[in-house]
Amino acid sequence: MIVLVLGACTKKMTLNTSSRVPAARGTIKIKKDRNSNYAIDIRVSNLAEAERLQADKKVYIVWVVANNEYPKNIGLISSSTRNFSKKLTAEFHSVSSVKPDKVFITAEEDRDTDRPGSFVVLSTEGI
Secondary structure: OHHHHHHHOEEEEEOEEOOOOOOOEEEEEEEEOOOOOEEEEEEEEOOOOHHHHOOOOOEEEEEEEOOOOOOEEEEEEEOOOOOOOOOOOEEEEEEEOOOOOEEEEEEEOOOOOOOOOOOEEEEOOOO
């Protein structure tokens, strides 16, 4: 019975692909931990390095929307070769104190941006 309760706290879903990077695939798993935080684990594959999309794009940023607030930058999936395998796969791990309503990944020029651009590559519709 304990296994069923713990399993119910985990949501795993496939990220929606964008026409901007149609080969990209991703999954996201969100799990509430014992401290009432939400562990966010993302796995992506076939995600080209950001510089290959457009010359001005440098990084991929993961955004979270919670409580109908403005999207928050929770980290980056770097497009450098040290973070992508030869198969163009990467993983991202983060923790949020609030339950995400939506998660999406954009290609951006600057890793420190606080507002998402329009270049969305993967997203959830709602969690």
